[in-house]
Amino acid sequence: MIRVAGAALLLALAGCDGGPQTPQPAASPAANAYADRLVAMPEGERNAVLIRAIRDAGQDCQQVVTSIPAGPAGWDARCDDDRPWRISIGANGDASVIPLSEPAG
Helix, strand or coil, X not given: XXXXXXXXXXXXXXXHHCCCCCCCCCCXXXXXXXXXXXHXXXXXXXXXXXXXXXXXXXXXXXXXXXXXXXXXXXXXXXXXXXXXXXXXXXXXXCEEEEXXXXXXX
């Protein structure tokens, strides 16, 4: 598993709405505002955030071509080279990037 500091993900998410950031009240421990923002994004914007997490983890990916939800705060992303990744977003904005192996077949 590769952890990516939240700063890059925060910057990517902050740039998506174009407006000034408003302080939010403290959320319950179960809430994950970063993951919720990814859910609300159009697929193209979400894929841009996910590729940033993959690249910040030191992995090669030229383009995320698909992304699907994987649990409450995670996404399965597939790069244009057909490599699959699981990106989990922590409540603090940190991303964990895990390579997924293809099923034998």
